[in-house]
Amino acid sequence: GVVMIFAATDGIWRYGALQHLVRIMVGGLAMLVIALIDIRIWYRLAYPIYAVGLVLLIGVEFAGVEVNGSTRWLDFGVARLQPSEVMKPAIALALARYYHDLPQHRVSHVAGLLGALILLALPMSLILRQPDLGTTLLLGTTGVAIVFLAGISWRVIGFASLFAVVAIPLFFKFGLKAYQQERILTFLDPSRDPAGASYHITQSKIALGSGGLQGKGFMRGTQRQGEYVPENRTDFIFTVIGEEFGLIGGLLTMGIYMAVIGVCIWLSYNCKEMFSKLLILGLTTTFALYIFINLGMVMGLAPVVGVPLPLISYGGTVILAVMGGFGLILSAHLHSGVELPRSG
Numbered sequence: 001g002v003v004m005i006f007a008a009t010d011g012i013w014r015y016g017a018l019q020h021l022v023r024i025m026v027g028g029l030a031m032l033v034i035a036l037i038d039i040r041i042w043y044r045l046a047y048p049i050y051a052v053g054l055v056l057l058i059g060v061e062f063a064g065v066e067v068n069g070s071t072r073w074l075d076f077g078v079a080r081l082q083p084s085e086v087m088k089p090a091i092a093l094a095l096a097r098y099y100h101d102l103p104q105h106r107v108s109h110v111a112g113l114l115g116a117l118i119l120l121a122l123p124m125s126l127i128l129r130q131p132d133l134g135t136t137l138l139l140g141t142t143g144v145a146i147v148f149l150a151g152i153s154w155r156v157i158g159f160a161s162l163f164a165v166v167a168i169p170l171f172f173k174f175g176l177k178a179y180q181q182e183r184i185l186t187f188l189d190p191s192r193d194p195a196g197a198s199y200h201i202t203q204s205k206i207a208l209g210s211g212g213l214q215g216k217g218f219m220r221g222t223q224r225q226g227e228y229v230p231e232n233r234t235d236f237i238f239t240v241i242g243e244e245f246g247l248i249g250g251l252l253t254m255g256i257y258m259a260v261i262g263v264c265i266w267l268s269y270n271c272k273e274m275f276s277k278l279l280i281l282g283l284t285t286t287f288a289l290y291i292f293i294n295l296g297m298v299m300g301l302a303p304v305v306g307v308p309l310p311l312i313s314y315g316g317t318v319i320l321a322v323m324g325g326f327g328l329i330l331s332a333h334l335h336s337g338v339e340l341p342r343s344g
Contacts (some may be wrong), residue, residue, distance in 0.1 A: 027323030034327025092282035134305025215246030
């Protein structure tokens with residue numbers, strides 16, 4: 001991440017690479033501290049952390065800072081915080097505790113589903129208002145994954161699928177803003193507006209394709225130098241990897257990500273408590289969705305949404321959220337023999 005931001009900013013440290021290095025170091029320290037805290041403490045703090053996340057999201061409604069047409073940040077003077085990123089590990093904590101406390105026979109009951117739906121709907125509705133469709137969908141998918149892993153019945157899954165078939169077109173027509181609809185239509189037909197709505201995807205594909213097998217070499221990417229790809233140190237940083245290190249560099253990056261995901265899934269199988277197991281799998285789902293959505297967007301396989309490439313894209317809150325999530329995963333693993341209470 002530090003090296004690629006350094007390349008994306010023409011080798012000027014103060015334009016992002018130095019800040020990214022500092023954030024990675026702070027995030028790594030936070031990860032170790034979180035990992036050493038007993039998992040029983042995180043179990044007790046699950047709902048309070050979720051509540052703090054909600055308060056921060058409500059704060060965006062009244063005192064949010066607008067950047068590029070979206071109001072997603074809170075400015076605390078010394079730093080800006082993006083509450084929607086804080087909510088990603090918070091929702092995993094809250095739902096993991098919810099299903100840990102919920103008796104198994106109520107997992108597929110209407111009352112049990114309603115509780116999980118409320119926990120999900122509150123932050124999703126606030127994030128959608130910012131507007132941030134990508135994070136809203138990521139949060140919702142993480143929640144659905146945790147509900148599925150908790151052991152929901154296939155009958156409920158079938159009804160939910162039928163509901164989604166009807167609801168998605170209605171949500172597209174009445175729930176999305178005009179520019180969000182345009183992004184989805186552009187994804188379906190990239191040639192509809194090559195100089196406007198399709199510009200990001202078109203230039204991204206050109207940059208990736210121009211790298212070939214081995215790439216043009218470090219800091220030799222012509223698409224990057226010409227600044228044809230917007231946001232190439234944040235959401236579209238994978239285009240810099242693809243152009244300068246080619247297919248080999250891209251596959252190596254994806255291979256590292258897949259190794260991390262595989263280790264996290266393996267750690268979940270060693271946990272005996274439902275809270276720890278669901279927490280690890282929920283956080284791993286969030287991490288995987290970051291990757292799949294960002295890479296799909298950059299390659300033209302998904303609509304353009306504001307989802308960064310974790311630990312590589314420039315951005316402070318997302319680093320702390322991801323590293324904090326890894327800390328929780330390690331805490332669950334290190335304390336896998338601990339017995340947790342059930343307060344349901």
